[in-house]
Amino acid sequence: MKAYLILDLTIHHLEKFLHYAEVIPAYIAKHQGKYIVKGVEPTVMEGDWQPSRVVVLEFPSKEHAQSFLSDPEAQPLFALRHSSTTSHVILVEGCEPAV
Incomplete structure (x- = not known):
């Protein structure tokens, strides 16, 4: 069953973050993940959640997503x-x- 990592990001240091954004796709692909939503500014339709930017990653399974998150090479x-x-x-x- 597919699994999704949903990230809500507020960027404070753009230059540092841009390096992360440039390199992390290789690790996502390493774990068979792909972008579904890539850093968009969302429109809140209900409630008081105020996300700044949203990323959604799709993986073939929960185990693939967890493997991505625990990848020792990606920790830095x-x-x-x-x-x-x-x-x-x-x-x-x-x-x-x-x-």
């Missing part, structure tokens, strides 16, 4: 994202298509 990049943004990340599983 995640540290760079943490130091250049305020970010929130959630992992959700998709649902099976209706028959």
Whole structure:
């Protein structure tokens, strides 16, 4: 079952973040992930959630997404994202298509 990482980012240090954004796609691909939504400014339709930028990554499974998040080689990049943004990340599983 497909899984999705949803990131809500507020960028504080653009130059640092741009390096992260340039390099991280190789690690996403390494774990068979792909961008579904890439850093767009969302339009809030309901509620009081105020995300700044949203990224949605699709992986073939929850295990692939978790492998991406725990990849030792990607940890310095995640540290760079943490130091250049305020970010929130959630992992959700998709649902099976209706028959």
